[in-house]
Amino acid sequence: MKIAVFGATGGIGQEIVKQALAAGHSVTAVVRDPARFRVTGRGLEVFTAQLGDGDAEALRPAVAGRDAVLSGLGARTRKDAGMAAALTRPVLQAMEAEGTRRLLTVSAAPLGPVPERQPLVDRVSLAVINAVLKxxxxxxxxxxxxxxxxxxxxTLVRPPKLTDGPLTGTYRKVVGGSPRSGRTIARADVAHAMLAMLDDPATVGRGVGVAY
Incomplete structure (x- = not known):
């Protein structure tokens, strides 16, 4: 499969690229600063682009002819709030212009529905997190x-707190919901989940919660 990866220098993005190459996919890694991108491998193309509103035309070659686009774009700290929408908007515009349809994007677990019978401690923790990261x-x-x-x-992939743990391939996934008491997941396993959903029609147009 031919895929494009946005946010390829980030923790999830780099994992997507590495795992996709290992699986035999052809990967276009879209980066702003190639010097920060350390992944190499057969089937890899590095595409340099500045992302932001108005940059859709420049992104069209990165998504043209691709079977899917995967995005790890978003804010890393509170001072970066506003980046997720601003960076994703031109990607959507470029995809629509080129007729590239499949898109998987990282969001966050607190935006998904609260699981049934969620323990009180997790409900309180969610309220605090929502207030701090509003x-x-x-x-x-x-x-x-x-x-x-x-x-x-x-497809919106909604993980809880991210860690730098190793790839396990073992995690819970809830289409249209969130795993009960799902508190953490490694970036490597988020990437694994995204790649596994590439050709899963049950996840199209849905939010998917992933967690240990």
Missing amino acids: DIYADLRVMEAELARSATDW
Whole structure:
């Protein structure tokens, strides 16, 4: 499969690229600074682009002819709030212009539905996290709304707290919901889940919670 990866220098993005290459996919890694991108391998193309509103035309070659686009774009800190929607918007525009339909994007677990019988400690923790990171989650809600309005076959992947743990391939996945008491997941396993959903029609147009 031919895929494009946005946010390829980030923790999830680099894992997507590495695992996709290992699986035999052809990968276009879209980066702003090639010097920060350390992944190499057969089947890899590095595409340099500055992302932001108005940059859709420059992104069209990166998504043209691709079977799918995977994105790890988003804010890393509270001061970056607003980046997820702003960076994703031109990707959507470029995909629609080129007729590239499949898109998987990272969001966050607190934007998904609260699981039934969620323990009180997890409900309290969620309320605190929502209050502390409200600006980041407001940005992600805007991004999610724009995906829902787009012409793409989108999937929103919603992990909880991310870690730098190793790839396990063992985690819980809930289409249209969130795993109960799902508190952490490694970036490597988020990447694994995204690649596994590439050709899963049950995840199209849905949010998918992933967690240990």
